[in-house]
Amino acid sequence: MKKSVFLGALTVAGIVAGGASAATLDEVKARGKLNCGVTTGVPGFAEPDASGVWQGFDVAVCRAVAAAVLGDGNAVEFVPTTGKTRFTALASGEIDLLARNTTWTFSRDVDLKFEFIGVNYYDGQGFMVPKELGVASAKDLDGATVCIQTGTTTELNLADFFRANNISYEPVPIETGAEAVQQYIAGACDVYTTDASALAAQRANFEDPTAHVLLPEIISKEPLGPLVRHGDNEWADIARWTLNALISAEELNVTSVNLEELSAGTENPEINRLLGTEGELGSMLGLDAGWAKAALGVAGNYGEIFEQNIGAATPIGLARGLNAQWTDGGLIYSPPFR
């Protein structure tokens, strides 16, 4: 009671109250559910399916953390957030983890007082134009009208790009991706710009996908990753190393198929440490020894999650590209489990 009055008073006095509570892990365990912030819907990344179950690439991170902490990948309360409400939801303690294709930037990390726990998807901002426009490069877009989602980093990147190249444009601000596509198809804007992954996903559902081209320029770095609040390093460690476990498992060839077999013990000490048959990594995090095994048991390793939700075989059809393991020339890289 005293604390709530105190916090309220601090807010009244105009001082931002940071770090509402210290032990997120205890709260999650007591609640028996992980409150995980997701989008209201981005194809392949987070969307409820026809029976109402959340699916997707970001959703898989939530489920993996829930499995590591609570042993059950379904012990997640998915809290849908918009681009505008996501940060307040996390800062106010409504959610424990935000896995909502959020770009890791300096100001979000430092000024908004969040802790990005890693990168689960390396994206970049691209442009889509109708083929009949005959544009071959983004630098030919002088005077174009551009559909752009408000409140995102893409909006700022766009301004930077056009200013740096000294060409003019007219923005058409739009709230959601679905609206942007509708405006673009209806011809309200010449160009639609957002993360290249989303462009590819949305173009796949056009009536005639071949009538639209993605321009070669990728004008920004968009490292998308899950994040937590500042001030609870134990919780941040759990989330960070759960993501790393998914990534390491792919590197070590631990899959949902051979998980049971390998967790009986192997010749490879790092796999043993990861799966808890050797060492005490789990107890250092304050979790069971089998935490990583539980996280991997939900949907497999990073590569399996990728292929299942957004990979080449899905309607989204994204190639691994930058998101391949470092051993395959990509950027996905986990520090060692030691």
Add this chain to the structure above:
Amino acid sequence: MSDTHAQTVAFVRETQIPPSPPPVTEAGAVKWVRENLFSGVFNTVLTLVAIYFVARFAVFVFPWFYNGVWEASSRKECLDILDGATGACFAVLVDRWDHLVFGFKYPPDGYWRILVAFILLVVAAAPALFASLPRKLLFFTAFYPFLAFWLIWGGSLWFPLTILGLIIATVLVFRLISAQIPVNFRQIVSAVIGGICGIGLAYLLFIGAKELVFIANSVGTEGAIATIAYGVFWVMAVFAFVFCVPMGIFVGYAIYNSFEDGGLVSIVASLLFAYVAFSFLLAPIWMALNSVVPIELEAVASRDMGGFMLNMLLGTICVSLSVPLGILLALGRQSPMPLIKGVCVVFIEFIRGVPLITLLFVANVMLAYFLPPESNFDLILRVIIMITLFSAAYIAEVIRGGLAALPKGQYEAADSLGLNYNQATRLIILPQALKISIPGIVNVAVGLFKDTTLVSIISMFDLVGMIRGPIQNSTEWTSVYWEVYGFGALLFFVVCYSISQYSQWLERQLNTSHH
């Protein structure tokens, strides 16, 4: 007839000529068309232009409906089936029907509960809407909210029933003290309750003063804003400390002093009773009853409500709460008592000066900063409170218009009959004022119902949120627009048009002025 002209006129017709049919241009459809569509050059041109646009629209829309695909599992499949032809993809409505109507998280084996609640809503609303139905049905209307709560949210039936019981008990306490007991006994009751309230208030103020000192010291004096806040909290603390005993004595004595007519003391006593009952008796009673005779449905969290059901839920609850609240605010604004009038004016003007979406954002994100992190003050409840307050302010102004439209003679006539304020308001003023206000109230109600879609902005999945979020962003159904939004528009039109038809019917029923 006489024979006067029998010799002078060769032929006299003795039967009437059968009426000949009117000219073709003056009868039937042709006449209607001539008079209504081609009555002049200007109207003819307008008609031709209108026909042109209607025809173009029909040529575009008809194949769209006619070719509509009802069975497909994704937009891609729709396009494949259509194979280049124009056609709607209604399959999205079939595939996501449950989500559109009930939201995607409501347990599917509980859909019947929503349907039963909706059918009973019609039954419960009927006696309130149609005066010709037996008045006894109003008992069911009063009981309905508790039943509907149980059906929609689930849990134990005893929980809402116990609440109902405690509300009835509170009313009984009020009536007992205000009218049923002899005056000298009431004097004793007043003394006891006055004493309790006086001491309680003094104690609360004392605690508050200590809390304020604690807050002031926590804020500290670093920086200008903090220093100002520090000073303000200290001044408030000193006030609370100095006035705790005098305020307690004053309030306690005021309560004791009201024993003769029993007004104040019965209100305070029933509030005290309600406080004690709801904080200490509610949980044990319903849990005990439930352990004896468990009547339970699977509990559903508020966060899992969605689809059109959420719009209906918010619309129904907020309209039915905001009309009485609006009446109170309107009467309060007319009140000669400056405190009541001031509070009402400030409230109404503040709420009307703030956009609803701002209030919803406050409910969604800002309150979370003020409330302690572990408190789970229900999001739907917060939204209901905000929408109710918002529409109550508007309804209050509509009703104030009705009150102002009454001739002064009505108030004076009520006074001259010897009616007191309550009787005059209830029997003379409100029936007339509300009759005048019906179109305005219905206008606010229809607007409010449509405004419930604004909750989609704060990431609640009502009908529009469901369309904008999960459906349009699912892998299967991206780029589906007209079908889903058209369906949403249809649902809203049906409800809003029914409301407006009802209000017109009601106006005709109440038209007692016989102009």
